[in-house]
Amino acid sequence: MPTDPRPIGVFDSGIGGLSVLKHLARLLPQETFVYLGDTARVPYGNKSAETVRLYSSQCAAFLLTHNVKMIVVACNTASALALDTLRASLTIPVVGVIEPAAREAVSRTRNGHIGVIGTRATVASDSYARCIERYAEGKTLHVHSRPCPLFVPLVEEGWLDSPATRLIAEEYLRPLVANGIDTLVLGCTHYPLLGPVLSSILPGVELIDCGECAAIDAQRLISAEPQELLHMPLISLYVTDHTPAFTMLARQFLGMPVDEPVRVNVEHLALSSDIR
The missing domain is CATH 3.40.50.1860 (Rossmann fold)
Structure with missing residues (x-):
């Protein structure tokens, strides 16, 4: 069992980060995961660097409300433009892709x-x-x-x-x-x-x-030893806007039943320091 019971936070601009979550759940089956898909503002790839950093800080701030012990930035655009500033603002590990x-x-x-x-x-x-x-x-x-x-x-x-x-x-x-x-x-x-x-x-x-490469890095940070599968990973899904494809693809690619995602608003959230 994990020594630190706090969940691992994962965020992406939308559905794509589910591929990262799949690898995380496979490598760390005894962990609990909180996933946020920023589906209301997808894609990040055509946004300015300042906007991507703002969105990333809001997603990270939401995950912190769940007392996560690590954040996996399951988005290449956010990893490219916001990873360093997220790491500078947070005291928990932040893994990019x-x-x-x-x-x-x-x-x-x-x-x-x-x-x-x-x-x-x-x-x-x-x-x-x-x-x-x-x-x-x-x-x-x-x-x-x-x-x-x-x-x-x-x-x-x-x-x-x-x-x-x-x-x-x-x-x-x-x-x-x-x-x-x-x-x-x-x-x-x-x-x-x-x-x-x-x-x-x-x-x-x-x-x-x-995503698989990032999940392996996260596993190294959490534990040097592979975890024994005692039960299915516990996964909570959140989105900033409901999309029919999200739940369908979540079930398809995670290979397990998942609850409907909960819709949340993160635009009012911010990290304690301004990362823009």
Whole structure:
């Protein structure tokens, strides 16, 4: 059993963070989780850095009302633009998704050509390229980044394997195929839900799930030993706006029954220090 009974907090701009929560629940089955999907303000990827930091601080402040012992920022845009300031404002651990995935990509690539796909904001921040360079340790690496802004709304609508989704994915990925990548970082927590489509377009390319990498980092912080599954993880779901696809995808991707999410308003919340 966990030594600290407080829950782990997780937030994302919407549905995508459920892929991170799935990995957390698998690796830490005895933990309790509080998940917030900021569905009223999705996507974060087309917002300014100041707005993303404000939204992230409000989501973190909500999770703190549940006395969480750790916050996992299950959103690449928020990890790119708000992680450092969240860490500076909080006394509990804050785990992002970019650093763990960058480390994994460096260790997996064979030919040194790493692709990164993400929202416009994540790609423009250059966060993955900087992290990959930091962990290169003398390797000659080439990072090929590509924004894929339509992927988030496709996932949010539940269009995970439609002909339209495949056509859009082929268009986005064509330059990365031409660049000869052998490793692709899914730089948005929504994107693993499109994994089967991406794998079919990129046979032989290693897909790096940033959420799984972040969950492994969280596990290391919580406990060095794998936890025995004694009961199903306890998960509380909150959203800032109800969307029919949220509950459907939550049940589908978590692989367990979940209660309907509770709608909350976080716009009045703030951390004690101004992180903007």
